[in-house]
Structures are given as C-alpha cells and as structure tokens.
Amino acid sequence: xxxDNLARSDVVTATPDTSIQELATTMDDESVGxxxxxxxxxxVGIVTDRDLTLRVIGExxxxxxxxxxxxxxxxxxxxxxxxxxxxxxxxxxxxxxxxLPVTDGNGQLNGIITTDDLxxxxxxxxxxxxxxVQAQRPPY
Numbered sequence: 001x002x003x004d005n006l007a008r009s010d011v012v013t014a015t016p017d018t019s020i021q022e023l024a025t026t027m028d029d030e031s032v033g034x035x036x037x038x039x040x041x042x043x044v045g046i047v048t049d050r051d052l053t054l055r056v057i058g059e060x061x062x063x064x065x066x067x068x069x070x071x072x073x074x075x076x077x078x079x080x081x082x083x084x085x086x087x088x089x090x091x092x093x094x095x096x097x098x099x100l101p102v103t104d105g106n107g108q109l110n111g112i113i114t115t116d117d118l119x120x121x122x123x124x125x126x127x128x129x130x131x132x133v134q135a136q137r138p139p140y
C-alpha cells in the first residue's frame with residue numbers, strides 16, 4: 001500500500017522565520033509533536049517538541065531570540081508518496097526519525113507519516129488477522 005494512502009494530508013507547517021513561541025503554540029493548538037518548516041511547498045526542515053526542549057530550553061536560550069531556522073533539523077528525511085510501508089519504516093530506522101514528510105515527484109510537500117500512524121495500521125491489521133483466527137477456531 002502506498003504511503004500516500006496512509007499519510008496525513010493536513011500537515012502543520014511554518015516558515016523558517018517563525019518564532020519558537022509560535023511553533024510551541026501551534027503544536028499545542030494542533031495537538032502535534034512537530035511542525036514541518038517549508039519554503040513555499042518545499043519542506044526544508046522539521047522542528048519537533050524534542051527540538052524545543054533540547055535545543056532551546058536545554059541550551060538556556062531565550063525563546064524570544066530563536067526562530068525555527070535556528071533549531072530545525074535541516075537534514076530532512078522525506079519519503080515519496082508512492083513509496084511503500086516497508087520503505088517508510090526502513091527510512092525511519094536508518095535515520096532515527098519518527099516522522100517523515102511525504103513529497104510528490106517534484107519534492108513538494110504532500111503529507112506526513114509518523115510511527116504512530118504506522119503502529120495504528122499494524123494494530124488494525126493484527127486485529128483483522130485475529131478476527132480470522134477466531135472465526136475459524138472451534139469453540140471451547
């Protein structure tokens with residue numbers, strides 16, 4: 001199944017000059033743990049709640065003086081929309097990330113897929129398999 005079918009299309013984004021305060025407020029308002037930093041429709045970085053904790057608070061920086069560009073991960077790992085489940089999990093494992101922005105063939109932001117999304121899919125698949133087993137076993 002292509003990642004495009006599993007990914008969320010409502011990606012929370014911001015620009016590189018967005019303040020850290022605004023990013024934190026957006027994460028809270030949208031109930032997300034990350035914001036994709038985009039230049040137009042092209043993803044250029046990502047800021048996670050962990051980045052805010054370690055790179056701002058942990059380093060004693062004043063949130064008033066820090067923007068997304070200062071703390072975003074710029075070696076952004078993305079997955080193309082037509083990639084499969086296995087390729088997405090492989091990328092997450094290789095790069096040690098829990099979130100993958102999904103791009104189209106031109107590198108434009110198309111969605112986002114997270115480990116939580118993939119775990120939920122696996123749980124649904126396991127439940128369907130359990131239903132088959134339960135339907136076919138003899139009563140006790």
